[in-house]
Amino acid sequence: MRALVLSLALLAFTAASAQPAAPPANWRTMTLEQLNALPKEQATQLPVIEFLERTDPNFGREKMEPIVATLLSRLMYAIDRPLYPFGAFLGMAVREFQDDLGAKADGALKFSEMEVLASRVRALDRTATPIFPPFKTDVHVSPTNDYVAFGGTWVIEGDKHAYPVNFTTYKCFKSEKLCYTADGNLIMSSGSGTMNVDSGFLKIIKWDNSELLMEDDARCRVTTTSVNLKNKEVLQITRNRDEGCDATWLPPLTTPRISRLVDGFKANQELNQKQAEINQKNFSKRFQEIAKKSKN
Known part of the structure; x- marks a missing residue:
């Protein structure tokens, strides 16, 4: 053993x-x-x-x-x-x-x-056997502009997400100055996967007729989420905190990280297609030659 x-x-x-x-x-x-x-x-x-x-x-x-x-x-x-x-x-x-x-x-x-x-x-x-997150839930704004709900999958611009199969829902209440969240992500390992689910809330720092801003002030990084109430676009920027963080626990970001909330089904479909193309190149080269000749 x-x-x-x-x-x-x-x-x-x-x-x-x-x-x-x-x-x-x-x-x-x-x-x-x-x-x-x-x-x-x-x-x-x-x-x-x-x-x-x-x-x-x-x-x-x-x-x-x-x-x-x-x-x-x-x-x-x-x-x-x-x-x-x-x-x-x-x-x-x-x-x-x-x-x-x-x-x-x-x-x-x-x-x-x-x-x-x-x-x-x-x-x-x-x-x-691909696994897909739910479809994106478009931003819904109540007629009185005091309640907003939406959901989707986060992708990082110019980088890979550690958990590409992820989904987060948001329900925001102006009167409480809070947005309640529920999120899930699939943690893949060798031959298996684990679904991690969590819930929490974010404080609202701005809410007017055009934009909703919420912020998560974590130990080492500050994440600000922007919801455009006009065109329904949802962006997120994560930056380092100025102080109070042990770099050995979480290395600082070299540049601010920008993420977008998108349709997870479509995003993961594109990822799977790219991986399928890579997989084709991982087959035996001799088999690839045989397959190529059979098509001609």
Whole structure:
């Protein structure tokens, strides 16, 4: 089990690892403690299946081969070979995958390569079964201009939102000088997701016939939301507080961050389309060539 914990830690580290460096030639005779002490850039170059086979009798080749073979087959590697027996399929599929990555094609899948493979399959799954937030709720202003309600999905200009599947509703009361909010966002992880929901309120700092302004004065950042009551546009600007924030807890923004409230269904549809185009390029290059020729 300790070996399995180490292997999962290696996968988590891979995306941020430095240039690959070959592990020691004698790694097969090293203890688990010695393996744990390896520099991360070396540890991520250990062969996944052989490592687990040697260090964890409960999670060896017979369990890993079907997993790796299934992932490779999802991306159309070794498409002219039968998937089973797994060993024969893996020999060709792993080398083909390594060739596509520009890595040494030795047929032994490394932890760093495994993470690339798994992340591409996860992206494939997300676009195959996309999740969309609700449609945007247009700004509604009461006839007496004392109540405003609206809702939508926040997107950040020039940047990616950490949780693109998000939705927030607002109900604002002039008499209370408050806007009540209810928001939800989907936190995606490997093969699963968690829906986070929350509620709160924002203080109204301006409300006239043309604009409603509300503000959230948080610990490190101040967020001001502007609702144009004429053209129904909703913008948000987030800036650093002048003082009172520990930069080690939340790094300051380099520039003010501007967000727009949009139709989440349409925004995520566009994101999924872009990801689908990327996914097409992540299939086996040999498969892509075959598919291209079949169209001509």
